Amino acid sequence: MHSDLIQQLRAREQNGLLRRRQTLEGPQTSHISMAGQKFLSFCSNDYLGLANHPALIAAACEGAQQYGVGASASHLISGHCLAHQVLEEKLADFVGFPKALLFSNGYMANIGIVTALLGRGDAVFADKLNHASLNDAALLSRAKLIRYPHLDLSVLAQRLAASKAKRKLVMSDAVFSMDGDIAPVAELLALCEQYDAWLLLDDAHGFGVLGKQGQGILFSDDCFNFNSPNIIYMATLGKAAGVQGAFVAAQPAVIETLIQFARSYIYTTATPALLSHSLLKSLELIAQETWRRDQLAQLIIKLKHELQSLRWKLSPSTTPIQPLIIGDSKMALKISEALRAQGILVPSIRPPTVPQGSARLRISLSALHCEEDIVRLTTALIGLSKSSDLLI
Numbered sequence: 001m002h003s004d005l006i007q008q009l010r011a012r013e014q015n016g017l018l019r020r021r022q023t024l025e026g027p028q029t030s031h032i033s034m035a036g037q038k039f040l041s042f043c044s045n046d047y048l049g050l051a052n053h054p055a056l057i058a059a060a061c062e063g064a065q066q067y068g069v070g071a072s073a074s075h076l077i078s079g080h081c082l083a084h085q086v087l088e089e090k091l092a093d094f095v096g097f098p099k100a101l102l103f104s105n106g107y108m109a110n111i112g113i114v115t116a117l118l119g120r121g122d123a124v125f126a127d128k129l130n131h132a133s134l135n136d137a138a139l140l141s142r143a144k145l146i147r148y149p150h151l152d153l154s155v156l157a158q159r160l161a162a163s164k165a166k167r168k169l170v171m172s173d174a175v176f177s178m179d180g181d182i183a184p185v186a187e188l189l190a191l192c193e194q195y196d197a198w199l200l201l202d203d204a205h206g207f208g209v210l211g212k213q214g215q216g217i218l219f220s221d222d223c224f225n226f227n228s229p230n231i232i233y234m235a236t237l238g239k240a241a242g243v244q245g246a247f248v249a250a251q252p253a254v255i256e257t258l259i260q261f262a263r264s265y266i267y268t269t270a271t272p273a274l275l276s277h278s279l280l281k282s283l284e285l286i287a288q289e290t291w292r293r294d295q296l297a298q299l300i301i302k303l304k305h306e307l308q309s310l311r312w313k314l315s316p317s318t319t320p321i322q323p324l325i326i327g328d329s330k331m332a333l334k335i336s337e338a339l340r341a342q343g344i345l346v347p348s349i350r351p352p353t354v355p356q357g358s359a360r361l362r363i364s365l366s367a368l369h370c371e372e373d374i375v376r377l378t379t380a381l382i383g384l385s386k387s388s389d390l391l392i
């Protein structure tokens with residue numbers, strides 16, 4: 001059996017697909033330290049630069065004083081603390097829904113939502129480029145999984161029309177995690193209302209980033225806070241919010257169903273209350289410090305401008321996820337390694353995370369970056385694009 005594993009691992013390495021972990025020796029910020037060396041990092045999802053914010057660190061310490069470290073029980077036994085409860089109320093309010101429910105993380109939230117709401121005889125409709133956790137959730141639910149080509153709503157409409165499933169749910173990343181593009185929420189919602197389906201929006205990358213106060217996709221310019229009972233809104237709290245966790249916001253009957261039936265909610269220890277206590281602070285900063293979103297917008301413009309004549313092209317993304325499409329996996333890895341040798345970290349994202357032939361450097365911007373950081377990255381990329389070592 002072991003030789004089988006080794007063969008599988010070797011094949012992965014030969015295809016340029018072997019993943020390696022890197023060990024951070026300090027906080028997650030725009031300049032990180034690994035193996036005693038400093039790097040300029042474009043790797044994290046800490047879009048607003050809150051993960052290492054002094055006010056959040058202070059709140060975490062205060063939360064630990066107040067609640068201790070571990071929650072030591074699940075929410076339905078005795079792990080549900082005041083900080084969890086208050087945070088759920090504030091989150092619901094912030095995103096404009098009647099109720100919200102916290103989960104330990106986004107992966108578990110998606111698993112919980114889909115498995116609690118759907119089962120055999122039901123159908124899930126999924127964008128092909130959705131996050132893996134949504135696909136896993138659909139498979140685990142035993143509902144029929146029907147995928148549609150990325151953003152192709154005419155195919156989605158046909159498949160909804162043809163479905164005889166009892167309950168239907170359309171699920172989509174709000175901001176696609178490997179492409180940075182945004183789902184057409186108005187059109188998706190119209191289809192869901194027409195065919196009596198739920199719309200599950202996974203706003204892991206939009207919450208904190210989109211909307212004037214960072215309330216996410218439903219408050220972004222072309223969405224204008226829809227108020228539809230069909231929407232189930234999910235966002236994570238370990239990315240722009242800088243801490244850990246996720247929440248679901250929806251109608252009371254949906255939330256109550258999750259509390260009763262979502263196994264990834266019920267059969268797990270509650271997250272430490274100190275995290276919810278910290279998130280209350282994070283939520284304040286997200287809403288108040290609009291300069292963080294303004295800074296991101298400036299950086300995105302700068303990056304696009306600097307790279308406009310590069311031979312590799314940026315995807316048309318208006319979010320802090322800026323993928324530079326390379327194509328070949330080994331080439332993407334080579335560029336990532338060459339940048340690393342210059343003290344710059346940009347992850348290469350390869351299949352199966354992205355489709356074959358679309359390996360890319362996923363540049364993630366943070367409000368902590370400054371224009372000089374962008375210039376350092378773009379100068380290095382332009383240099384590499386001309387280097388003969390990289391020409392195949």
Ligand SMILES: *Cc1c(COP(=O)(O)O)cnc(C)c1O
Pocket residue numbers: 104105106107108110131133173177202204205236237238245246
């Ligand atoms: C990161 C991510 C998740 C998972 O969230 P975690 O809190 O990290 O488990 C789910 N969906 C999308 C789109 C993500 O990018």
